Amino acid sequence: MNAFVAILRRDLRLALRQGADSVMVVAFFIVTTTLFPFGVGPEANILARIASGVIWVAALLAAMLSLERVFQTDYEDGTLELLTLSPVPLELLVLGKVCAHWLTTGLPLIIAAPVMAVMLNMDQDGFGTLMIAMLIGTPALSLIGAIGAALILGARRGGVLVSLLVLPLYIPVLIFGAGAVEAALLGISAQAQLQIMGAILLLSLAAAPFATAHAIRQAVE
Amino acid sequence: MHRFAKPSVFLKLTGAMMPWMVALTVILTVVGLYLALIGSPVDYQQGNTVRIMYIHVPAAWMGLFCYVGMALCGAMSLIWKHPLADICARATAPVGATFTALTLITGSLWGEPMWGTWWVWDARLTSMLILLFLYLGYIALVNAFDDPERGSKAGSALALVGVVNVPIVKFSVDWWNTLHQPASVARMDGPSIDPSMLAPLLIMAFAFTGYYFIILVLRVRLELNQRRIRALQLSGLFDERAAANGDDDALAYDQGHNAGAGK
Numbered sequence: 001m002n003a004f005v006a007i008l009r010r011d012l013r014l015a016l017r018q019g020a021d022s023v024m025v026v027a028f029f030i031v032t033t034t035l036f037p038f039g040v041g042p043e044a045n046i047l048a049r050i051a052s053g054v055i056w057v058a059a060l061l062a063a064m065l066s067l068e069r070v071f072q073t074d075y076e077d078g079t080l081e082l083l084t085l086s087p088v089p090l091e092l093l094v095l096g097k098v099c100a101h102w103l104t105t106g107l108p109l110i111i112a113a114p115v116m117a118v119m120l121n122m123d124q125d126g127f128g129t130l131m132i133a134m135l136i137g138t139p140a141l142s143l144i145g146a147i148g149a150a151l152i153l154g155a156r157r158g159g160v161l162v163s164l165l166v167l168p169l170y171i172p173v174l175i176f177g178a179g180a181v182e183a184a185l186l187g188i189s190a191q192a193q194l195q196i197m198g199a200i201l202l203l204s205l206a207a208a209p210f211a212t213a214h215a216i217r218q219a220v221e
Numbered sequence: 222m223h224r225f226a227k228p229s230v231f232l233k234l235t236g237a238m239m240p241w242m243v244a245l246t247v248i249l250t251v252v253g254l255y256l257a258l259i260g261s262p263v264d265y266q267q268g269n270t271v272r273i274m275y276i277h278v279p280a281a282w283m284g285l286f287c288y289v290g291m292a293l294c295g296a297m298s299l300i301w302k303h304p305l306a307d308i309c310a311r312a313t314a315p316v317g318a319t320f321t322a323l324t325l326i327t328g329s330l331w332g333e334p335m336w337g338t339w340w341v342w343d344a345r346l347t348s349m350l351i352l353l354f355l356y357l358g359y360i361a362l363v364n365a366f367d368d369p370e371r372g373s374k375a376g377s378a379l380a381l382v383g384v385v386n387v388p389i390v391k392f393s394v395d396w397w398n399t400l401h402q403p404a405s406v407a408r409m410d411g412p413s414i415d416p417s418m419l420a421p422l423l424i425m426a427f428a429f430t431g432y433y434f435i436i437l438v439l440r441v442r443l444e445l446n447q448r449r450i451r452a453l454q455l456s457g458l459f460d461e462r463a464a465a466n467g468d469d470d471a472l473a474y475d476q477g478h479n480a481g482a483g484k
Contacts, residue, residue, distance in 0.1 A: 147378075147379075147382055151362060151375045151378060151379055152362070152365070152375075154366065154371065155362070155365035155366055155375075156365050156366070156367070157365065158365070161358075161361055161362060161365055164354070164357060164358040164361050164362075165358045165361075165362060165379060167354075168351045168354040168355055168358065168383075168386075169382065169383070171347075171351055207382075211378060211381075211382055214299075214378055215375065215378050218371065218374045218375065218378075219371075221371075
């Protein structure tokens with residue numbers, strides 16, 4: 001547990017000292033969302049209709065773009081190799097890094113999401129569900145994404161590749177995340193969608209650290 | 222199982238089986254196509270369009286079958302480190318991707334006259350599209366490394382993670398209200414499709430399976446032979462004689478090369 005906290009603190013400190021990373025993710029999220037009113041047109045009804053989907057897609061892309069830094073720099077300077085050699089289970093260290101990734105990308109996105117929802121003219125009934133859904137969904141995105149980030153270590157054109165690997169696996173989160181907000185906007189209980197998202201989160205929490213650790217071991221071999 | 226995984230045994234065995242497999246597949250394809258295109262009745266609602274099904278459904282089955290096969294090979298290469306399992310997984314991916322693409326294309330051609338649209342964002346169609354993306358991701362990942370072995374390992378892990386999509390494709394028609402028709406062949410209470418249509422469907426499915434295995438064997442043999450040529454080139458023994466009957470050198474390399482990877 002000490003190792004988990006240590007790696008979490010280290011990654012958080014690195015992210016905060018470099019600072020720009022979290023800000024960049026949120027900036028990307030906001031800019032991408034802003035593109036839609038230009039593309040679709042500024043009509044309020046249409047924007048309100050597509051708001052939940054747009055926010056989720058932008059969040060997915062923002063979470064994906066920030067994946068590269070989870071393992072890449074540590075892989076390049078050899079830290080990852082030392083981490084695999086440590087007596088602490090690599091799965092636990094992976095979980096620590098994923099937590100740090102979520103705290104520096106998922107959490108800012110959750111805070112930024114309602115602001116974008118207001119700008120896209122989304123009905124206020126959906127705000128609470130949107131934030132709850134993102135609270136359940138974004139950790140799953142970090143966990144699933146970590147697998148992709150570990151698989152591409154040492155690959156050519158890794159950045160493009162990770163999108164092809166990770167985005168298909170993100171689709172369930174997108175479907176139920178947007179579905180939950182839609183249900184809330186229609187005045188129906190979003191419980192079913194949120195429960196399925198909880199199941200996705202638990203499943204990825206159980207499986208992703210092992211798959212990621214396995215991929216890392218191959219990469220540093 | 223492990224005995225057959227030795228490249229030399231595999232080459233000998235498949236070499237002997239190949240003519241029979243080809244003959245069987247050709248017969249099945251000819252009979253299946255005859256029954257599907259001429260010998261089977263016209264559907265009372267769909268007319269002749271129903272004949273697309275005899276390609277569409279077997280292709281869809283093969284798309285899933287190939288993915289499961291690829292993931293199993295990936296698992297075997299991760300667990301037992303069989304070099305042949307790696308090669309099988311790599312060789313399966315493009316075939317499976319083609320079957321999946323064929324499913325989507327034929328489904329789209331059928332959907333236009335029947336549903337009035339080329340594409341709907343229906344659970345079955347969408348999950349099949351994701352399957353295609355998973356195949357493409359696998360192919361891209363496997364080829365993204367300078368060291369082919371590393372690519373295979375990463376690909377195996379991805380294939381195993383992607384298996385979650387297979388039950389989603391299979392049960393999507395039961396779990397969601399979809400436009401796509403529910404299962405009519407693999408059902409608990411027996412197939413609900415008329416025998417005159419079931420027969421050509423199953424024959425076509427067997428023909429597709431035979432085709433897959435032929436292509437798989439050809440691709441694996443190609444890869445093994447390419448490795449052998451590379452090995453001979455590296456050891457400087459590459460001359461006419463070695464190319465003609467250099468089995469021993471190449472096999473010695475194969476075994477030596479794989480010794481580090483286990484049995």
